Amino acid sequence: MTFLIRQTLIYAVPLMIVALAGVFAERSGIINLALEGIMIFGAFIGVLFVNIVQEAGGFAGAKADGDWVALQGFALLAMLVAAAAGAVFSLLLSFASVNLKADQTIGGTALNLMAPALVLFFIRIIVNQNVLDMAMGDAPPWFMLRKTTLGFSRTDDLGFLGETFINQVYPATYVCILLFIVLSVILYKTRFGLRLRSCGENPQAADSLGINVYRMRYAGTTISGALAGMGGFVYALTTANCSANGDVAGFGFLALAVMIFGNWKPLNIAGAALLFGLFKCVAASYTSIDINGDGVCLLGEIGISVHLYRMMPYVITLVVLAFTSKKSRAPKAEGIPYDKGQR
Amino acid sequence: MREKWSALMEKDGAKAVAASLISILIGLLVGCAIVAVSGLTNAALGPSSVWDGIRLVLGGILSTGRDAAGNLTFGFNPANVGNMLFRATPLILTGLSVAVAFKTGLFNIGAPGQYLMGTAATLTVALSIPTTSVPAPAVWLLAFLSGILAGALWGAIPGLLKALLNINEVLACIMTNWIAANLVTWIFDGSIWRNMEENGKTGYVYKTARNGVETAKWGLDAVFPGSQVNWGIIIAVVLAVAVYVFIAKTTIGYELVSCGSNRHAARYAGINDKRNIVLSMAIAGGLAGAAASLYYLSGNTEFYWSTYQALPAVGFNGIPVALLAASNPIAIIFTGCFMSMLNIAGQQLTNLTGYNEYITDVIIAAIVYLSAFSLVIKMLIGGRRKRKAPAADSGPVPAAGTEKGGGDA
Structure with a gap:
């Protein structure tokens, strides 16, 4: 059970934060199909940053001293760098769709094609292979929190909660959850959030009340890019062993599905992300999941193919879409370029 | 002047x-x-x-x-030109696939999934019917047709969802892409078609040449020695012309285009818009399936079956091919060749310099962006x-x- 919750969280958190990225863009009226591409780009820049600083000996001292606060601060810094990279990359999308009134679907597709190409081009030039790793070691010993890092002995039992939420976790996960909550509050409880949402519903009305629709859409897409970039790095850090290879295995698209599944609302998205994270986790390690602790790995014994588990999130999304398409409420003005002259 | x-x-x-x-x-x-x-x-x-x-x-x-x-x-360099034509074959067809959907006002981002389903159907048929009892050309034709059929059925799914339930076809296509990627991996995982004879090739399906099923070269190998080109490119060009005639000169083609121009006006004029959306997506899927068939039936191409984490790039590259050609089927023949020319240039770049082929993908992405x-x-x-x-x-x-x-x- 402990293992299941821990793993589910690891998969769910990037999904959650990237789905929220989608919400910020779509609520401001821009369809951000480029989530996948921005994740790839953010992951690459984040990993490159870790690689370069590690190469320069930036935190070898902290590692040697077991100073986990400094190491986590460093991971946080890398997340910020990835977020900045994502924000910059997403400017390509906002420029095309806000200033040039381009087709947002095609613009997003272009970024999705661009990111892996660009990333692989540079990775090949930098390390002469297709994967950029950390300069030394693996991510878990560097950035994972364990009992021993916190001063407990290896044999101490921290109880169910302690074992689940403190031992062998990435603090980046909790940072993302916190960020998710803060941003959701901003989206719903502040003036900025209200204005942003109004631009996705009826930009003409928003403009008539003195809101700069273009600026709001830039803001929405840039926040979206930053979150997606950060989500990409968190994905790379927690599930890809802090390596970048121009691929996030469709997580960006899955996040898009989570967003629709969650009906563009943060609370529903958190639930949907957990559900999808659970599926990802089951698909990745169903043979070793022991739910009630009796030593029998039930899912492994049923003998359902792993491919079915892997397919599940996408099938469920389609089925849910089929049932809720009448009720599903996308922001009304999403995907429509705002033209001041139009009524 | x-x-x-x-x-x-x-x-x-x-x-x-x-x-x-x-x-x-x-x-x-x-x-x-x-x-x-x-x-x-x-x-x-x-x-x-x-x-x-x-x-x-x-x-x-x-x-x-x-x-x-x-x-x-x-x-x-005849080998380069021949290979360019060979690689243009699937690109022209996926480009046509995207273009047909564009004509009906749909964005077919599902070409990679349809391509994968076409691949699976083609390879299973081409490898399982023994050429000792059935003549090889007949097997080739069956494999080709089943590839088209599989692609068409897969393409019809987002079409149906769009027509009947009004689900955005882009989302449905993205989901069906990943379902196809998993399904195809499932089909080949543990199957008899995996290449077990050559060491180090465990991730691949047998070439269709193993069963003696190959697209004919009929003189093209003499014109472009050292290349992989075959009559698939001629079939692709014929299909492009056929799509042009279908869209521009037939009633059904006209109905498809009018649905794309204004779905509601088309319905008002007595055109069954729902049927046309499904039909358009099915044709688009069929063309993407044909792309896969012609590529893998060449006999010397291999399919990496454990594809559940990656979608075939040739499916996505149909989008720039169609966009550059402004969805004109005849122009797609040329834009498809242009894309594969970039592809060859990338290959040369990898072989001859310290740069690598991904630069061509950057160029393609920049073109899509524009x-x-x-x-x-x-x-x-x-x-x-x-x-x-x-x-x-x-x-x-x-x-x-x-x-x-x-x-x-």
């Missing part, structure tokens, strides 16, 4: 061509700029490699390797003319320059 040029540029078709050429030119410039920046900032590559890189990006198709002194040599606002470019071309026409200024000159630049590439 100037008046003639002006009159020509007033036409929509000419504007579309000019917009595409500008996109291509800017895309190539972006590629060259990235080569230059990475070459100048990376000590291992150095400034001397930049010139080599740029020459290969622009003219890789004509590359014949390096001479004894280590300089790049250029000239007609196509997203091709309307703006078209408007700029038109607007420029209107403003400049009274002053009889040198308006046409820059546009003429770009056309030449595009032609060189």
